[in-house]
Amino acid sequence: MYEGSHRPPGFRPIGARRLPATREPGAPRPRRGDHGLAIPAEDHLEALSAFILRNLPEARARRLAQDPRVYALTPDREVRAYGQTVPWGVERIGAPTTTAKGANVSVYVLDTGIKVGHEDLTNLKGGYAVVKCRGRCRAAYDDDNGHGTHVAGTIAAVNNAAGVLSVAPAAELWAVKVLSGSGSGSISGIVQGLNWAIAHNNGGKPKVVNMSLGGSGTDDQDGLYCPAIRSKDAFHNAIQKAVCDYRITVVVAAGNEGDNAANHTPAAYDEVITVSATNSQNDWPSWSNYGPDVDLAAPGVSILSTWHTSTSAYNTLSGTSMATPHVAGAAALVLSRYPSYTPEQVKGTLLQNAESTHTWSNTSGHPHPEPFLNVRGF
Numbered sequence: 001m002y003e004g005s006h007r008p009p010g011f012r013p014i015g016a017r018r019l020p021a022t023r024e025p026g027a028p029r030p031r032r033g034d035h036g037l038a039i040p041a042e043d044h045l046e047a048l049s050a051f052i053l054r055n056l057p058e059a060r061a062r063r064l065a066q067d068p069r070v071y072a073l074t075p076d077r078e079v080r081a082y083g084q085t086v087p088w089g090v091e092r093i094g095a096p097t098t099t100a101k102g103a104n105v106s107v108y109v110l111d112t113g114i115k116v117g118h119e120d121l122t123n124l125k126g127g128y129a130v131v132k133c134r135g136r137c138r139a140a141y142d143d144d145n146g147h148g149t150h151v152a153g154t155i156a157a158v159n160n161a162a163g164v165l166s167v168a169p170a171a172e173l174w175a176v177k178v179l180s181g182s183g184s185g186s187i188s189g190i191v192q193g194l195n196w197a198i199a200h201n202n203g204g205k206p207k208v209v210n211m212s213l214g215g216s217g218t219d220d221q222d223g224l225y226c227p228a229i230r231s232k233d234a235f236h237n238a239i240q241k242a243v244c245d246y247r248i249t250v251v252v253a254a255g256n257e258g259d260n261a262a263n264h265t266p267a268a269y270d271e272v273i274t275v276s277a278t279n280s281q282n283d284w285p286s287w288s289n290y291g292p293d294v295d296l297a298a299p300g301v302s303i304l305s306t307w308h309t310s311t312s313a314y315n316t317l318s319g320t321s322m323a324t325p326h327v328a329g330a331a332a333l334v335l336s337r338y339p340s341y342t343p344e345q346v347k348g349t350l351l352q353n354a355e356s357t358h359t360w361s362n363t364s365g366h367p368h369p370e371p372f373l374n375v376r377g378f
């Protein structure tokens with residue numbers, strides 16, 4: 001996985017933030033006021049000499065407001081427990097403006113698993129485990145690391161009153177645990193996970209695979225897209241099977257080595273959509289991989305999303321791992337509008353709609369001609 005070494009200092013898991021209880025226990029008994037209103041004394045705010053009046057009829061409220069002893073009456077409004085945060089990346093790519101929300105699209109997260117029972121990941125449908133989940137695991141594909149849960153939250157955290165808003169909040173999530181609690185895995189395990197996603201019966205809905213992972217390696221068929229003679233590299237061959245034969249859109253991280261993505265797989269393979277990371281200042285960090293294999297840039301610095309430490313935990317992380325799920329979510333938006341699109345058409349649509357980065361001041365020290373993800377209009 002691509003995250004960890006670039007985690008900004010000072011970011012720690014943040015738990016659920018809740019409003020304090022409005023009624024304090026042991027408060028004095030209600031008093032009767034001059035206007036025939038029972039004033040619950042627990043609602044007497046001493047410092048302000050204010051009272052909270054419940055179920056006050058409008059006529060009575062108007063009469064009360066005329067009383068010279070009453071300074072002001074303020075109608076109550078509903079507030080929610082801090083509501084839902086729209087992370088900067090989700091806002092930046094225009095996700096809250098789309099008509100499509102990812103409905104009827106399955107997104108398979110090949111990662112450390114996804115936190116089962118998380119309040120903001122209620123669209124987690126199930127999954128499959130290649131490697132064992134250790135510790136408190138509610139399912140084999142539960143997340144004992146956090147990375148996969150974070151990735152999943154950017155793709156499809158639900159649009160509710162809690163946590164965060166994602167790119168494709170109506171998409172369904174499937175956890176494919178190919179990375180261990182320490183975040184490591186093997187090519188054979190990833191191939192096994194890919195084969196599960198290919199074979200999985202999701203009722204015929206279009207599929208997207210998110211792989212915020214990678215290792216060193218090169219593209220044995222560079223410059224070729226779904227060639228008739230398939231790769232003899234097992235990893236590449238499995239990706240070609242998914243993309244070319246089973247029409248699964250595969251989105252992968254460029255990597256965080258500050259290196260040419262051509263030296264890293266699956267980033268180097270031409271059948272995938274490879275994603276670099278940007279910050280909120282329209283710039284790339286020096287650690288984002290680059291080069292001709294990179295297709296799109298997306299937000300990947302200081303990204304708030306779901307976390308595995310509790311069912312209401314959130315965390316802020318940085319990495320091309322965090323940029324990738326923005327694009328996977330965007331692919332789900334495209335497929336929810338055009339379910340019959342091939343991976344090539346999905347990629348073409350994303351590139352056509354993307355924002356030019358030619359005027360950006362690129363201070364990363366590496367070339368980044370790739371455009372920036374934009375989902376407005378989807």
Ligand SMILES: [Ca+2]
Pocket residue numbers: 084120157158159160161162163164165
């Ligand atoms: Ca939410």
Ligand SMILES: [Ca+2]
Pocket residue numbers: 219221222223268269270293
């Ligand atoms: Ca390539």
Ligand SMILES: [Ca+2]
Pocket residue numbers: 267268269270271272273274292293294295
């Ligand atoms: Ca590419």
